[in-house]
Amino acid sequence: AAADRKAILLNLGGGVIGDMGGFVASTYKRGIDFVQMPTTLLSQVDASVGGKLGVDFDGLKNVIGVFRQPKAVFIHSDFLHTLPANQLMSGFAEILKHGLIADAAYWNSLQAVNPQEHHDWADIIARSVAIKQDVVAADPLEKGRRKILNFGHTLGHAIETWSLTAEDQPLLHGEAIAIGMIGETYLSQQHAGLSSEDANAIIATLQQWYPKRNIPADAVDTIISLLANDKKNEGHVVMYSLLRS
Template sequence: MILSVANKYEIQIGTISQANFDWLSSKNYAGWVLFADENTAELCLPRIEEFLPEDTPVIVVPEGELNKNLETCQDMWEDLFAAGVGRRWCAICLGGGVLEDMAGFVSSTYKRGIDFLQIPTTLLSMVDSSVGGKLGIDFNQVKNSIGVFNDPIAVWIDPVFLETLPLREIRSGYGEIIKHGLIADRDQWDKIKTITDLSTVDWETIIPSSVNIKREIVLEDPFEKGLRKALNFGHTIGHAIESYWLETDLRLFHGEAVAAGMIMESWLSTQLEALSSDELREITDYCLSMYGHQSIPEDSLPELLALMQQDKKNEDHRVNFTLLSAAGKARINATAEEELIVEAIRYYNGLAHA
């Protein structure tokens, strides 16, 4: 399957083959360089290595959100210089969302920008970060606070890479699939809420539907001025708790934090929008069944609120949310007072004893 993004680039969903790299060769770049992280270099690179020229430089970076920072970017820029990469080269980004965000950002700023191609290897990156051209790194404990908008020349999504992932990584990516249904497609939500075992899912049918939801939103609002903010459902609180626990033993993966965020922001939706109590219970029960529960300490609330205040979507010092008026229908640019946000967190904490 091939999906076009505003005639700028194409998203291919299917097996990566020699034909893909023949297309890349036809663009007559001066050279290719490949970015991978420690895991994808071992588990994913062998699946495409036969298609690469033997002299292709491979730059391997540390994996994980903790390394999505300026220090790692500096190492990557230095490696590009050391490899002799010029402005007429193309970077191939082979990895999950962290690697793609960072490698795309590094490529977009190296010598004022070189082309890059994304090959997402996690479910999260396939359905979310590889679509839409948002690139960046974490700074001052705020996720994705330094970055750019820039499109790749292509995105090649091959579900075979999901075979390299532990179930927790699959579950993390699935959080974004849940979100896509809740903000834009009630029928999709009705289908996925019946899924109970992620090890038996036919991803080749689920991935295209989820990618297309994000693609259509990005086409309408490429620079997040309006509708694209719908994609932030679950992320305002979710990003805050993800950042809060990032450097601890209680660290949550992105999709796990977003799932908790969707529960809390669904509760806010019942207070500020028209989301019904029945739909809140349905969303709450499903997210708990798939992700479990991790209570948020009361003494963390001031820090969490401060992190939410730093969210780049905010305007006029008000915390900005995307909420639901119903399952499948989002409303952007909603705001909530701190007292109500605290109540949402306490609603979530109360579920541990429900």
């Protein structure tokens, strides 16, 4: 029998499952309740929290979506023991971002974490979720302060989308966001008052965990075109969220 409007959808899996399931729940019969049960580090610290539900369309990332909060989010760090190292690294990029945008002490503490050998993620997950929850609570529909969560994502999303069709081994979301954060750190130094000292320290940390990737010259036009179609743009202006010292 078809589910009625009192049904509740349980989304057990990574970020794609959470986004797709949440989007379906939000639009089915004008909305039924759903619960997020994230199983990857990326989805536990980022995708399952905040109520953003997006799906890709026509080669553009998250271009169709809604804002809708889940009924609950259940996070258990034991799921992370099942993940390969690259999935942990993907989630760790968003954790680093949380420190950069909101909590210098947290960022400094993360310098001592080796994400490939770390086994007790509970405290780190709790801090990252708290940072995101605080930002989202103040601006649930991303009209102002919530935009700081987009640091690294304008350039990162464009590179991620390009890699999906151009690379034999496409970048994971967090890997692309790490590249985006490096690029947007340079922009922050040039345009937002981030000091050279801070910029160099941020880039050194990111490059410690995320090796350089070669992007061929003939990909630049594609990436620029993707930037021009970013959903965050205003008019014909590409919008970035940048850091300052």
